[in-house]
Amino acid sequence: MLNEEGATSEAQLLELLALRAAGLPPRKLLRLFLSDEAKPAELPLDLPKDIDCYREMIERALPLAEEELARCRQVGITLLPYFASDYPKALHALGGARPVLLYAKGDLGLLQSPASILGIVGTRQPSPEGLAAAHRIAYEEAEKGRVILSGLAYGCDAAAHHGALEATGRTIAVIATGLDRTHPEAHQALQDRIIASGGLMLSEYPLATPVNTYRLVARDRLQAALSAELLVIECGAQSGTMHTVRFAERYHRPIFALPPHTDCLPSLEGNRQLLLSGRAKPW
CATH class of the missing domain: 3.40.50.450 (Rossmann fold)
Known part of the structure; x- marks a missing residue:
């Protein structure tokens, strides 16, 4: 069973997969899933968070995201989003050109x-x-x-x-x-x-x-x-x-x-x- 942190990580992964399936470009995805600490300071206008603006899009594409995740797991492929703790730190040198998501098979x-x-x-x-x-x-x-x-x-x-x-x-x-x-x-x-x-x-x-x-x-x-x-x-x-x-x-x-x-x-x-x-x- 996933703990709360694991469940949150999987939920974020599915959101990322859904938005990519819906056609959002990589640089937009990179910005959407940055940690709050990494984002530029914003005025407290009580506006919805960036990701909340895409809830309808996420819900429409969620079945595709769940299908992709299931297919990968079935063949032993791990999906590693750039916001995961074990995403390779060396790839942050690429800045906005770093992969939003890595597919890995073997020893991470x-x-x-x-x-x-x-x-x-x-x-x-x-x-x-x-x-x-x-x-x-x-x-x-x-x-x-x-x-x-x-x-x-x-x-x-x-x-x-x-x-x-x-x-x-x-x-x-x-x-x-x-x-x-x-x-x-x-x-x-x-x-x-x-x-x-x-x-x-x-x-x-x-x-x-x-x-x-x-x-x-x-x-x-x-x-x-x-x-x-x-x-x-x-x-x-x-x-x-x-x-x-x-x-x-x-x-x-x-x-x-x-x-x-x-x-x-x-x-x-x-x-x-x-x-x-x-x-x-x-x-």
């Missing part, structure tokens, strides 16, 4: 030790040396107790997840679809293994949400913010990995890159530029 406790999280990113088509390095570094760092975070993609991401798992360590995959989907589909077994091994799958998207380019870039901001440090294995100068790097710079996360092992691969040009410009330190 991994998010409560942010200093231990190492983000490992890179191209989907690395050189054999890059692939081996992603696996080796993830293995070594996981053995030291660090949590390895990546994006479940082909190439460097998958190698990092596998390296952590083979060290019997923990790994977090931040994905750009609903948690009932796998992108790429070939990594379904990897996704299942991450969860079974005490890791965590994390998304900001509802069930049945497909992948698209915008969501992949948006996912990159979460990878950057959740990482205590970011390591670039291999990336081209125009690689999507550079989105994660730019987000890491915005959120003041330390950035590292592997020095290029050859001068003739386009997939290493991004590393070269990052190191020469001083935007990243050599790993």
Whole structure:
């Protein structure tokens, strides 16, 4: 049975789900559910609270909210609204761009030790040396107790997840679809293994949400913010990995890159530029 605090939290969660289903934009939702202490001071005009202005809208959309919550619970997905006490503090660095709601499957406790999280990113088509390095570094760092975070993609991401798992360590995959989907589909077994091994799958998207380019870039901001440090294995100068790097710079996360092992691969040009410009330190 839920205690009074738990019941209140679930009621707020359902209100949030209902208003999102009714079409309220994320920034409006963020403002509505701020604690009273976090809101700007207002004149005491005895006007209804912001949320009370939406009661009719909430009541109309409440069945949809209850259905979504039930579907998530049925498949073991935890919903984590931004006003929850265990919402990752690292994501508050995003300000108004932080997710209103996170969907999580696995060990949420991994998010409560942010200093231990190492983000490992890179191209989907690395050189054999890059692939081996992603696996080796993830293995070594996981053995030291660090949590390895990546994006479940082909190439460097998958190698990092596998390296952590083979060290019997923990790994977090931040994905750009609903948690009932796998992108790429070939990594379904990897996704299942991450969860079974005490890791965590994390998304900001509802069930049945497909992948698209915008969501992949948006996912990159979460990878950057959740990482205590970011390591670039291999990336081209125009690689999507550079989105994660730019987000890491915005959120003041330390950035590292592997020095290029050859001068003739386009997939290493991004590393070269990052190191020469001083935007990243050599790993």
